[in-house]
Amino acid sequence: MTALAALIREEVARSGPVAFSRFMELSLYHPQFGYYRRVRDPFGKAGDYYTAEQLQPVFGILIAARIRSLLGEMGEAGEMTVVELGAGRGEMAEAFAGMPYIPIDLDGGALPDRFRGCVFSNEFFDALPVDVAVRRSGEFREMRVGWSGERFVWVEAGRVDEEAEDYLLRYAAPRQEGEILEVNREALRWMERVARHLERGLVFTVDYGYTAREAARFPRGTLMSYRRHQASEAVLEDPGERDITAHVPFTALEEHGKRCGLEPLRFETLARTLLDAGHADEFAAALGAGDSAAQTRRRMQLKTLLFGMGETFRTLIQRK
């Protein structure tokens, strides 16, 4: 049993089954044993997964170009700050080098009080702790995490609270008996924060996820766990040793953002975003000079971005 599993088991013994958001929070972000706090790097070949953001410099050059061009279309001039949520290893630092750049992750960085520019993120919202619900007899009931037979198990609890109910009715209904859904309250809190601090500019979110209309495609929910490049649904196993993600509810980001003053501008595949960035000769810049090995590597990055990740990942761009 992992050290973290022992801690969570004690908490369950003390206070009963825990909300899944609590289990996910501890699994990923416990100060000592959380997946993202450990010394071992979760990213890359020796880690558990790759992100588009690691395909540098091609991803960085194209995204930075697209952000500059959209800010230009908004008539924004002068100094623009880029804030990155969940910046991870800081892969985008070079791409945003011409602008004040504030990476935010667990170990530091914060939204400036008031600023103009862009809030960028890649695979940030899918890493936020979510609650889980099941549709039962016309109601949404909470799925909590208990301990039984020497393992963590799902426990069906009472009706979800009012905020979760409202969320599910807005962004995930109608649903069939027995279907599983997630509630990403943290995503809403981040939209509120961003809208409060951003004076003018863009919120540029890259991630994988679904719209309210697409929610029915996931009757078993969207929780996934990643370990050594293997995806599985075993999210309750070995807490702290594996990544856990939930697909991003794009309609929730869009509609809640609207209520906070963020106007939806574009919602598209990542491939579309990158192709639009490429218009202004950015492909040539992204493919760059250098020896033929470097050029081949960059061409492979572009291919993966456009034809692999580009079709599954999406970009939501909101404007204030």
Ligand SMILES: C[S@@+](CC[C@H](N)C(=O)[O-])C[C@H]1O[C@@H](n2cnc3c(N)ncnc32)[C@H](O)[C@@H]1O
């Ligand atoms: C899936 S990783 C993505 C990292 C990077 N953006 C990339 O694409 O390679 C998610 C990142 O979000 C960070 N994160 C999660 N919750 C956070 C929070 N509340 N505040 C700041 N960073 C957070 C994690 O530490 C992690 O580095």
